[in-house]
Amino acid sequence: MAACSRRYMAMTQGEGMQSAGVWALRPVADMSQADFHDWQTLLEARTGVVISERRRSFLQTNLSARMRELGVNDYASYYRQVIHGPRGAVEWTTLLDRLTVQETRFFRHLPSFEVLGQYLRLRVARGLGKPLELWSVGCSSGEEAYSLAIMAAEALSGSETPERFAVTATDISQAALSKARAGCYSERRMEQVGAQWRERYFLMQPDGSFKVVPSLAERVCCARLNVLELAKAPMSGMDVIFCQNLLIYFRRWRRRDILNCLAERLAPGGLLVVGVGEMVGWQHPELEPVPDERVLAFTRKG
Ligand SMILES: C[S@@+](CC[C@H](N)C(=O)[O-])C[C@H]1O[C@@H](n2cnc3c(N)ncnc32)[C@H](O)[C@@H]1O
Numbered sequence: 001m002a003a004c005s006r007r008y009m010a011m012t013q014g015e016g017m018q019s020a021g022v023w024a025l026r027p028v029a030d031m032s033q034a035d036f037h038d039w040q041t042l043l044e045a046r047t048g049v050v051i052s053e054r055r056r057s058f059l060q061t062n063l064s065a066r067m068r069e070l071g072v073n074d075y076a077s078y079y080r081q082v083i084h085g086p087r088g089a090v091e092w093t094t095l096l097d098r099l100t101v102q103e104t105r106f107f108r109h110l111p112s113f114e115v116l117g118q119y120l121r122l123r124v125a126r127g128l129g130k131p132l133e134l135w136s137v138g139c140s141s142g143e144e145a146y147s148l149a150i151m152a153a154e155a156l157s158g159s160e161t162p163e164r165f166a167v168t169a170t171d172i173s174q175a176a177l178s179k180a181r182a183g184c185y186s187e188r189r190m191e192q193v194g195a196q197w198r199e200r201y202f203l204m205q206p207d208g209s210f211k212v213v214p215s216l217a218e219r220v221c222c223a224r225l226n227v228l229e230l231a232k233a234p235m236s237g238m239d240v241i242f243c244q245n246l247l248i249y250f251r252r253w254r255r256r257d258i259l260n261c262l263a264e265r266l267a268p269g270g271l272l273v274v275g276v277g278e279m280v281g282w283q284h285p286e287l288e289p290v291p292d293e294r295v296l297a298f299t300r301k302g
Contacts, residue, residue, distance in 0.1 A: 031060045035075035039063065042083065043099055046092070047172060048228050048258075049249040051099075062098040097175045101249070104140040106185075106192040107147045109244060111294035112273050116148070116240065119271050119299075120155035123239070132156075132165040132239045137227060137262065138172075138246030142180025142220070143189065145169035148242060149216050150201055163219065168235060170225035180222045183212035228254075230261040237267040244275035255279050263287055268302030 031039075039059060040051050051059045063075065072078045082088045082095060107113050123132065132152055136145040145167050152165040171177050186209050190198060193210075202210035212220075225233055227246065241262050247255040259274065263284045266272055272287065274296045287298035 038079050048254050097173050102140045102176050104143045106143045115295050116151050124155050134240040135168045135238045137243040139169035140176045145220050149220050167220045169222045172226045177222045183217050185210050235265050238265050239270050241272045247278045266300040270300045273297045
């Protein structure tokens with residue numbers, strides 16, 4: 001039995017708690033190898049995310065927390081509930097948020113945003129044919145998408161068409177997308193946003209949080225998209241695609257397939273930015289690497 005489960009057991013027994021009233025606090029048994037395999041396989045098949053043996057405790061802790069809420073005490077029964085019928089589908093959407101890492105920040109990898117800034121200024125200087133289209137793939141609670149929007153707004157400010165851009169923000173998690181749509185962030189989450197941009201692009205709320213100004217929010221469209229289903233996605237002709245801190249959880253062959261798919265969604269001359277170290281040695285005949293070793297970025301030929 002895991003140490004934390006033993007501790008829980010000792011706590012509940014020691015305090016003489018009654019089973020009916022403390023169901024939520026009761027420990028869930030350790031996960032067997034067969035249960036681990038089933039859950040690992042389900043998560044990978046549905047999301048691409050691989051839970052290695054090293055992250056087994058992450059899976060167990062998050063599953064058991066949800067099982068305690070539901071009053072289910074073995075992994076196999078819960079697994080059957082999740083894979084069957086419409087109720088299983090609803091439960092899966094809740095569980096998904098517990099099993100995916102949604103950590104994010106504004107301007108998370110600064111060199112990537114510097115490269116983006118240079119790219120956008122150049123595009124604007126050359127004159128835009130159509131509005132700029134940017135895409136945050138695996139946007140989580142929206143910080144990356146709004147960072148892209150701020151960069152585009154800055155590049156276009158002072159031009160005759162400051163609103164000629166749109167950002168698409170996609171994620172598999174509905175809960176993450178709800179936060180992205182709300183576009184409201186606590187002061188702690190705003191650390192990477194300087195005072196000038198806070199003032200320009202956010203409205204301080206009575207509770208001290210910061211809400212994205214409507215003129216920027218309306219340029220950002222949030223939609224659910226599983227990257228395993230990219231082939232069905234309608235996006236094409238994107239000028240900028242950011243895909244950071246998502247592929248790290250996937251197998252190498254899947255990363256390659258997803259990047260190939262994203263490359264095809266780029267407009268000629270478009271920019272693809274991936275997390276540094278997330279895909280070593282990948283090449284695409286249509287893409288040229290950006291010659292800046294601080295970033296992993298490519299531009300489409302033409
Ligand atoms: C660690 S966050 C990265 C957020 C942001 N891109 C960044 O770099 O800060 C990873 C996001 O990928 C999403 N995700 C995981 N699997 C996915 C899939 N198969 N399709 C789309 N999004 C997925 C998660 O819900 C999560 O919001």
